Amino acid sequence: MKRSAFFISDGTGITAEALGQSLLAQFDGIEFHRVTLPYIDTVEKARGAVADINESARSDGQRPIVFDTVVNEEIRKVIARSDGFNIDVFASFLKPLEQELDTHSSYTVGKSHGIHEMTAYKDRIESVNFAIDNDDGARTQQYDKADIILVGVSRCGKTPTCLYMAMQFGVRAANYPITEEDLSNDELPKILHAYKDKLYGLTIDPFQLAAIRHERRPNSRYSSLDQCSLEVRTVERMLKKADIERINTTTFSIEEIATRIIAARGLKRKVGL
Amino acid sequence: MKRSAFFISDGTGITAEALGQSLLAQFDGIEFHRVTLPYIDTVEKARGAVADINESARSDGQRPIVFDTVVNEEIRKVIARSDGFNIDVFASFLKPLEQELDTHSSYTVGKSHGIHEMTAYKDRIESVNFAIDNDDGARTQQYDKADIILVGVSRCGKTPTCLYMAMQFGVRAANYPITEEDLSNDELPKILHAYKDKLYGLTIDPFQLAAIRHERRPNSRYSSLDQCSLEVRTVERMLKKADIERINTTTFSIEEIATRIIAARGLKRKVGL
Secondary structure (H helix, E strand, O other): OEEEEEEEOOOOOHHHHHHHHHHHOOOOOOEEEEEEEOOOOOHHHHHHHHHHHHHHHHHHOOOOEEEEOOOOHHHHHHHHOOOOEEEEHHHHHHHHHHHHHOOOOOOOOOOOOOOOOHHHHHHHHHHHHHHHHOHHHOOOOOHHHOOEEEEEOOOOOHHHHHHHHHHHHOOOEEEEEOOHHHOOOOOOOHHHHHHHHHEEEEEOOHHHHHHHHHHHOOOOOOOOHHHHHHHHHHHHHHHHHOOOOEEEOOOOOHHHHHHHHHHHHOOOOOOOO | OEEEEEEEOOOOOHHHHHHHHHHHOOOOOOEEEEEEEOOOOOHHHHHHHHHHHHHHHHHHOOOOEEEEOOOOHHHHHHHHOOOOEEEEHHHHHHHHHHHHHOOOOOOOOOOOOOOOOHHHHHHHHHHHHHHHHOHHHOOOOOHHHOOEEEEEOOOOOHHHHHHHHHHHHOOOEEEEEOOHHHOOOOOOOHHHHHHHHHEEEEEOOHHHHHHHHHHHOOOOOOOOHHHHHHHHHHHHHHHHHOOOOEEEOOOOOHHHHHHHHHHHHOOOOOOOO
């Protein structure tokens, strides 16, 4: 059974997508055809969106589900008149919030993922640059400025996790790959000793690691299961011996790895919220 | 007036934060103290969250606002009994959706930001690697594999935008910085001619550019308003002459720049949704 789902927003559409996804994920059996319509910030554009929704309703033979996080009431009313089934976030929650907060909302568009403050913006960009500059153990001189240093074998998820932490939390995250030359024994590489409090280990199932590495270098020693197992086991012993907290990334998304480490370490969010 | 706001989730907390932020952003006059409590996936942890909420209620002398995207009903009921003002997303929307879709939801935790499919996961990681490998014009040999190539002066937002596109959309985004040597005339650098269809320009207000550059190299020629103005104006002429679409990044967040370009170009999302 195919069904269409629309995520409609006057801004980026990120909130509408996040919310809609959480809800639709609860309906396993149904295959949704997903469409995001961002920047629907005029009545004119809303009419265009309605035309799209109605077209889907016709071709699917079923009402599309419409997640709507548009702030402006006039625009929302246009969307509400479509042939879709409307989940209207602002209509549902804004009135009760106004009552609770005993004030009127400002009904301003696109406030949630806009650029709020120059300082927070710069913090974020600086954190992204920090993650790139301190990726892959290329440099270690800036480790004293890092909020966290991820440690693990090549391809276990360190780089995207660092970038996600930088982008979403403004956290300065460096990463150090444990490579062949560090694997001769179970001792933490010397360079890391001074930063033990900042280290966090990533481990991974060797089968998955082999699959991931195979994409990059097919049929190499690097991607062989033997090599992957050896590296993962040695690093796990190393982390255990040095008493460094770790997370197994195998079944987690980047968001999950990042938010779990941030929660575990009590790192402070510097941007966004 | 200070007021606490809690974002409570059985997963990463990303949806609760996104939704809560959109709504709170409408209340300008109020300063919210924001707390995210992710991975509240047991009744025990929910009781801990309630203790935190009640403690805030006491110290603020006001009910905290609680945004709750927990799926499990038993856990939600615990949270609903706190001293906070509860915005319960699943309670509000899941029942009507079940009715509309004529089926029961699976009430499964953490489905929205989890790792769904290995292929999508790999796509995403590969895109992040692509963005890093093709950052800052360092390499151009892979431009034929790029979905989009961002062009602009140094520090106008190219790198974080590419990384965001990679992370959130699985789009392969490269970027090429227009540097001093490209600025001798208004012609697009030769290396870019073959990829004209993939180019997208970023421009920025020279004052803001100077402020951003000043953070990196204070009181340098690089960060002087004269130099920034010259570069921005030249690049704008260059883009106009070559008829390349562009966006002024000055007042936009990374999310906005990325989603606007993706919408303008009709790029397909390869991950996430």
